[in-house]
Amino acid sequence: MAKNKKQEEVQSGLENPEALAEQISRTETFIEENKGLVFGIVAVVVLLVGGVFGYRYYKNTQEQTAQSEMFQAVYYFESDSLDLALNGDGNNLGFTDIAEEYSITDAGNLANYYAGAAYLKKGSFDQAILYLEDFSSDDLLVQARAYSLIGDAYMEKEQYTDAASAYQKAADYKSNKYFSPTYLFKAAIAYEKAGNNEKAKAAYQTIIDEYWDSNEFQKAKKYQARLGN
Structure with a gap:
């Protein structure tokens, strides 16, 4: 009896050839009656998939081009030829153009860092x-270095509260133990200059x-003692 009951349950589902045929027939009827909707959905899916792959290909191509442009700009930056690093030399783009024209790439993002560092050097x-x-x-x-450079810029502008926040x-x-102490110390100095001794301490x-x-x-012990309790 249990076996027959199980067979009946199976036959009542899609495993039942008649039920499966009926379901297929319904699907075909729906497609026939809604051709425009169905083909529209298929077209959208195809466009989305194609768009994703197309965008990835475009981004990879842009990345390679941007990295090639970055090579000369970085060379100028390391040679302290800051105007050429920022604006290019007529044949190669500078950091500002790379950051703008290749903004979707990692190289374009990094160009922002270099441009910021170059402008900081220029004052x-x-x-x-x-x-x-x-x-x-x-x-x-x-x-972390980028935040610290922002702090340096604010220190030069004598906007000490903003500098402390960036540090x-x-x-x-x-x-981490390698860089955080240095940035904390710079933050403390900025807090002092801003007149906020409590945050400095x-x-x-x-x-x-x-x-x-x-x-x-x-140095932290010495400077804190100087501020008193």
Whole structure:
């Protein structure tokens, strides 16, 4: 009896040839009656899939071109030929054009970092901040460094609260014993210049408590003691 009941349950489902044939017939009827809708959906799916692959191909091509352009710009940057690094030499693009024309690429993103660093060297602090804020990376070293450079630009502008905030972001970004103490110390100095001694002492204390084996440890103790309790 149990076996017959199981067979009946199976026969009642799609495994039943008659039920399956009926389902197919319904599907064919739906397609016949809604040809425009069905073909429209298929066309959209094809376009979406094609668009994804097309975009990936385009991005990869752009990436290769941007990296090629970056080579000469980086050479000028390392040679301290900052105007050529930023604006190009007539044959090769500079960082500003690479950042704009290849914004969807990793190289274009990195061009923002280099442009910001170059403008900082030139003393164009507002431009430096704009480009560095447009840069984004998951890299432990480079992203924290970008925040720190923003802090340097604000320090030069004597906007010490903004500088301290940028240095704090640098210290907090994937905090580690190698770079965080340096950025914390710079944040503390900026807090002092901003007249916020409490936050300065807190930054020094973090170095003392968490980075006792860093080069900044003794300086943090000295500077904190100078501020008093």
